[in-house]
Every structure is written in C-alpha cells, then in structure tokens.
Amino acid sequence: MANSYTTDRSDDEIRSNTDAPEVVVHRLPLYVRVLAQLDVTGAEMVSSEQLGTQLQMTPAQIRKDLSYFGRFGKQGRGYNVKRLSQELRSILGLNRQWNAGLVGVGRLGRAIIAYPGFRPEGFHMVAAFDEDPSVVGSSVGGIDVRPIAQIKETVAELGIHIGIVAVPAPNAQSVCDALVESGIKAILNYAPVAPQVPLEVKVRGVDPVLALQSMTYFLKS
Amino acid sequence: MANSYTTDRSDDEIRSNTDAPEVVVHRLPLYVRVLAQLDVTGAEMVSSEQLGTQLQMTPAQIRKDLSYFGRFGKQGRGYNVKRLSQELRSILGLNRQWNAGLVGVGRLGRAIIAYPGFRPEGFHMVAAFDEDPSVVGSSVGGIDVRPIAQIKETVAELGIHIGIVAVPAPNAQSVCDALVESGIKAILNYAPVAPQVPLEVKVRGVDPVLALQSMTYFLKS
DNA sequence: GTTTGTGAAGGATTTCACAGCA
DNA sequence: TGCTGTGAAATCCTTCACAAAC
Numbered sequence: 001m002a003n004s005y006t007t008d009r010s011d012d013e014i015r016s017n018t019d020a021p022e023v024v025v026h027r028l029p030l031y032v033r034v035l036a037q038l039d040v041t042g043a044e045m046v047s048s049e050q051l052g053t054q055l056q057m058t059p060a061q062i063r064k065d066l067s068y069f070g071r072f073g074k075q076g077r078g079y080n081v082k083r084l085s086q087e088l089r090s091i092l093g094l095n096r097q098w099n100a101g102l103v104g105v106g107r108l109g110r111a112i113i114a115y116p117g118f119r120p121e122g123f124h125m126v127a128a129f130d131e132d133p134s135v136v137g138s139s140v141g142g143i144d145v146r147p148i149a150q151i152k153e154t155v156a157e158l159g160i161h162i163g164i165v166a167v168p169a170p171n172a173q174s175v176c177d178a179l180v181e182s183g184i185k186a187i188l189n190y191a192p193v194a195p196q197v198p199l200e201v202k203v204r205g206v207d208p209v210l211a212l213q214s215m216t217y218f219l220k221s
Numbered sequence: 222m223a224n225s226y227t228t229d230r231s232d233d234e235i236r237s238n239t240d241a242p243e244v245v246v247h248r249l250p251l252y253v254r255v256l257a258q259l260d261v262t263g264a265e266m267v268s269s270e271q272l273g274t275q276l277q278m279t280p281a282q283i284r285k286d287l288s289y290f291g292r293f294g295k296q297g298r299g300y301n302v303k304r305l306s307q308e309l310r311s312i313l314g315l316n317r318q319w320n321a322g323l324v325g326v327g328r329l330g331r332a333i334i335a336y337p338g339f340r341p342e343g344f345h346m347v348a349a350f351d352e353d354p355s356v357v358g359s360s361v362g363g364i365d366v367r368p369i370a371q372i373k374e375t376v377a378e379l380g381i382h383i384g385i386v387a388v389p390a391p392n393a394q395s396v397c398d399a400l401v402e403s404g405i406k407a408i409l410n411y412a413p414v415a416p417q418v419p420l421e422v423k424v425r426g427v428d429p430v431l432a433l434q435s436m437t438y439f440l441k442s
Numbered sequence: 443g444t445t446t447g448t449g450a451a452g453g454a455t456t457t458c459a460c461a462g463c464a
Numbered sequence: 465t466g467c468t469g470t471g472a473a474a475t476c477c478t479t480c481a482c483a484a485a486c
Contacts, residue, residue, distance in 0.1 A: 029434035033413060037390075047445060055415050059445090060479055066445055075485040078443045092434055093441030100433075111332040117430050119411065130482070161440055162433065169258075186436040188429060192254060192338065194276050202439050204432035208409060209338050211425035212321075212383065213250035213313055215407040218423050219382055220314030242455070268467065280467095281457055289471055297464040297466045 027065055027185045028088050030055060031083040035085035047078035094122060100188075101127040101160040103175045104167035105135050105145050108190055112166055113141040126158045131171075148175070152182040176203075235424075241289040248286055249309050251276060256306035269297035284359075315343060322348040322381040324396045325388035326356050326366050329411060333387055334362040347379045369396070373403040378391075387411045 034054050038046055048059035055062075066072055066084075069091050071077045089095050100118070105128050111123060128143045129151055130136055132181055136147050146154055154160065163179035165172055165187060172191035179187055180197055187203045189195060192210075197203055254273050259267055269280035276283075287293055287305075290312050294300045310316050321339070323330055326349050334346060349364045352371055353358055357368050368374055375381065384400035386393055387410060393412035400408055400416055408424045410416060415432075417423055 021479075025438050026435045028438070029407075029431045030415065032434065034415070037414070049445080054417075056417060058479065059288065060481095061477090063445090063447065064478075071447065073446050075446045077486065078445065087365065091438065093432060093437040098433070098437060100441070107335060111328075112429075114328060115429075120435075121430050121434065123430070123433055162436070174327065186433075188432055188436070188438050193258070194251065194255070196275070197279060202436045204436055206427060206429050206432060207425050208333075208336075209342050209344070209366070210250045210254070211409055211427060212319070212339075212344055212407075213315060214247045215383070215409070215423045215425060216314040216319060217246050217249070219319070219407050244455070270467085279457065282455090282461095282467060285456075285470080292469065295464065296462070296468045299467065406468050 012107060024065045024068055025092075028092055031062070031065075032085060032088050032092065035081055035088070038081050039085060042214070043081050045078045046075075046081050046084075050078070056142070097122050097124055098162055099124050099126045099158060099160045100162040100164050101125070101129065101151070101155065101158070101184075102143075103129045103148065103151070103168060103179070104165065104171075104190075105130040105132075105140055106166070106168075107164040112164060112190070113143060117146045119122065125164075127154050127160060129154075151178045155179075155182040155184060160184065161186065163187045164190070165195075169193045224272055245286045245289055246313075249313055251312060252286075253309050253313070253315070256309070259302050260306060264302050266299045267302050267305075268415070269294075271299070271355060307412070318343050318345055319383055320345050320347045320379060320381045321383040321385050322346075322372070322376060322399070322405075323385045323387060324350045324366075324369065324372070325386065325392075325411075326351040326353075326361055327387065327389075330387040331361060332360075334364060334410070344383070348375050348381060350375075351417075369399065372399045376400075376403040376405060381405065383407045383409060385409045385411070390414045427441065 022221060032050070034051060035046070048062040051062050052059040072084050072087055082114070100123055102112060104132055109128065113128065118125065125143060128140060128145045129148045130145050130177055131148050135145050138145055163184045163186070165175050165179070167175050167192050172189065173191045173195050176187060176189070176195040180201055184199065185201050187195070187197065187201065189203055190207070191206045192207055194205070225378045252272065255272060256267070269283040272283050273280040291308065293305050293308055321344055323333060323346055330349065334349065339346065344365060349361060349366045350369045351366050351407070352369050356366050359366050379430055382405070384405045384407070388396050390412050393410065393414045394416050397408060397410070397416040397418055401422055406422050408418065408422065410417070410424055411428070413428055415426070416424060
C-alpha cells in the first residue's frame with residue numbers, strides 16, 4: 001500500500017500520515033508558497049504567529065496542520081524556513097517532475113500552454129490533444145497536438161500523470177472518461193462542469209465564474 | 222426546536238439567511254450550474270437524489286443546504302428545475318450585471334479579457350489598468366487601458382464592483398491595497414500570493430498551480 | 443522570555459432518520 | 465408511493481490552553 005514507513009511510532013520525525021484531513025493537505029501548498037517568499041527575503045526562522053499573519057489564519061491552525069506530518073519546529077524559535085519548505089515539498093511530492101497532458105487546444109488551451117507558472121514548479125506539459133483535424137498534427141508552443149483517440153497510448157508512452165481538461169463543457173465528461181480509462185489519477189478541470197469520475201481519481205476545478213458567483217452573495221449587501 | 226408552537230415567523234417562504242454557513246454559499250453556484258444543464262436537457266423536475274448523483278454529494282447535504290434559504294421542493298416530486306434555478310440566482314444576486322475592473326494587462330490579463338465565460342453570466346469587464354506606459358492608452362479587446370493611479374476615480378466613475386488582479390506576484394499586494402482603498406469589496410486574485418485585506422473584503426483566488434500541488438500528495442502513492 | 447506540539451474543548455458541517463405532505 | 469425538510473446524532477475541523485523545550 002501507500003505509506004509504508006510504518007516503523008514504530010511516538011518518536012518518528014515524520015509521522016505516518018494516512019489520517020491527515022484533506023483540507024489540511026489543501027493548505028500545505030499555501031505554506032510552501034509563503035515559505036518560498038520568506039526565503040527570498042532572507043528570513044531564516046519563522047513562527048506560526050508570523051505565518052498566521054501572512055496567511056490570515058490562526059497560529060494554532062498552522063501548528064496543528066504541521067503536526068499531522070511531523071515535528072518541524074523548535075520551541076522558543078519557530079520553524080527554519082528552508083527546512084520546513086523542504087519538508088513540505090517532500091510531503092507533497094514536489095521534489096520531482098510531474099508530466100501533464102492537455103486536452104483541448106482552443107483559446108483556453110493555448111493560454112494554458114503559454115502560462116509560465118507550471119514548469120518552475122515541476123509540472124511539464126508533455127502532450128496536447130484535440131479533436132479538430134485542422135489542429136491535430138500542428139505544434140503549439142513546442143508541443144505536438146495529437147488526436148484525442150491517442151490519449152491512452154500517449155499517456156503510457158510519455159508517462160503522463162496529470163490530465164488538464166480545457167474543452168467545451170459538453171465534451172468534458174467524455175474527455176474525463178478517456179483520461180480515466182488511460183489510467184490518469186489526477187485531473188485539473190477548466191471546463192465549467194463537475195465531471196463524474198471514480199472515487200480514486202482526484203479532480204480539482206479551476207473556474208473563475210464560480211468564484212465570482214459566490215462573492216456576489218456577499219456584495220448583494 | 223420550535224416546531225410545536227407557531228410563536229414566530231417560521232413559515233416564511235424565503236427565510237432569513239444571515240446564518241447560512243459560508244461553505245454552503247460556495248456550493249450554490251454549483252447547483253445553479255447543474256440546474257442550467259438540466260434545464261437545457263428539458264428536465265422539469267429534479268430530486269435531491271439526482272442532483273447528488275450529478276455532483277457526487279449526498280442528497281441530504283443538498284436538501285440541508287437549500288433549507289438554509291427556503292423551502293423550494295415538493296414532497297414526492299422534488300424541485301422544479303426552472304424555479305429552483307431562479308431562486309438560487311436571486312439569492313446569489315446573479316439577476317443583474319456586475320462590473321469588473323482588471324488590473325494587469327499582460328499575457329494573463331489579455332487571456333482574461335478574451336475569456337468568453339464572464340459576460341453570459343452577467344460579469345462585464347468595464348475597465349483595465351496597467352503600469353506599463355506602453356500599454357496605457359491602448360485598447361485591448363475593446364477596453365481602454367488606464368494607468369493604475371486612476372483606479373480609484375475609475376471605480377467610482379464606472380461603478381466597478383469587482384477587482385480582478387492579474388499582475389506579477391510582487392505587485393499584487395499594492396494593487397489589492399489600491400482596490401480596497403477605492404472601495405472594492407470583492408477581489409478575484411490570479412496572482413500566486415495571499416493578499417492581506419480587511420475582513421469585509423472577499424478575496425477568491427484562482428491558482429492552478431496550488432490545485433496541482435495538492436493533488437500530487439495523493440498521486441505520490 | 444518565547445514558541446512549539448498536542449490533548450481536550452468547542453464549534454461547524456455532514457449525515458441520519460423519520461414525520462409530514464403530495 | 466416518493467420525496468422533502470429538519471431536528472438530532474455523528475463526524476469533522478478549529479481553537480484553546482498549557483507542559484515541555486529552547
């Protein structure tokens with residue numbers, strides 16, 4: 001199974017983490033992000049109090065979150081910025097390259113290919129797929145566009161771990177089905193739908209319209 | 222509690238909603254989205270069971286969520302798709318136009334201006350701002366680009382409700398400060414930072430990298 | 443003096459389960 | 465019969481508060 005450094009307990013530096021709540025896992029990348037910023041400014045140590053101020057959350061929550069994974073701080077001093085950053089990156093699996101395949105090379109898909117934020121974080125776009133024969137075979141941002149029918153073989157061939165869906169809403173479900181069928185276990189979904197996938201497949205949505213639509217509730221004074 | 226005596230106004234069709242949890246508000250746009258899809262397919266009625274299947278959540282949660290705002294269903298029949306959609310849109314304040322101002326007209330900002338998903342949902346981009354003098358004064362996607370120093374007067378002049386931040390990380394905090402200073406109460410933040418804003422200002426982030434970075438935790442087998 | 447790590451308490455959210463209505 | 469609406473129970477998550485460590 002998964003985490004199998006199940007030596008005995010109590011004094012482990014890194015603790016078995018099968019029981020870290022999912023909300024906590026979602027916050028870890030936030031911590032990684034501010035730690036990187038702190039590191040750039042030259043800070044050596046940081047307290048949960050300072051992190052809490054930066055992130056607008058309580059120091060207790062930060063300490064509790066970190067405590068699910070290990071004991072990374074020193075009483076009276078706080079956390080070593082570089083060390084904590086490195087530990088969290090290791091926990092999240094960020095110390096390696098992850099290959100992503102993009103489905104949908106329209107306007108949105110091209111913007112995603114051009115987005116410079118993925119590669120420095122280790123996410124490499126290694127393939128692109130589209131159903132439009134006039135796009136298939138061309139190269140977009142240095143990536144060859146293949147037909148959607150070749151998803152399965154390409155995922156195997158190139159070792160793709162993550163599917164990125166940028167097709168129109170009506171096509172999103174069948175694209176997700178194809179990705180799941182090819183063995184993909186993580187999907188980043190830009191389409192404005194909630195695709196149905198097996199329990200073991202993680203889907204995270206990126207939808208600015210949803211974000212706006214919940215803020216208007218509070219604006220509506 | 223009080224279900225025996227009808228001492229006070231517990232029979233309102235639309236109930237006072239000051240106490241709806243924020244997580245519930247965040248889910249309402251999801252309901253609106255599937256209801257719109259159901260409506261297109263011609264469905265008249267829908268049960269919480271069916272909605273739950275679509276959204277991969279429990280029927281009980283959907284019923285409970287809706288119950289914070291009113292009693293929209295009919296026992297034995299479910300919810301009228303058009304009616305429920307309309308009620309939720311009204312609760313969220315989606316039956317009107319909201320004006321947005323974009324800060325940062327670089328690659329990302331241009332993609333946001335070109336994104337066709339906002340306008341059909343009532344979100345109108347009415348202004349754009351940048352600090353680069355070679356961009357200020359030009360027109361991008363039909364929107365005139367103004368200097369950042371003019372945010373405050375433009376927000377007042379054009380009635381801007383929402384700020385959209387698409388500047389590089391190091392500039393995001395000062396841009397958010399300027400938006401807050403101009404009276405903006407809702408910010409959609411594309412920059413990879415957690416800006417600090419007063420409690421009464423809502424910020425929602427759009428960051429595909431954060432989404433990927435939490436999924437790798439689960440991939441990391 | 444400072445700040446962590448963590449049981450325990452408190453609060454929030456989800457699920458259960460069923461009365462009541464169509 | 466089928467399904468909602470909702471108190472109550474169960475679960476999940478956050479905050480408290482303090483002993484221990486530096």
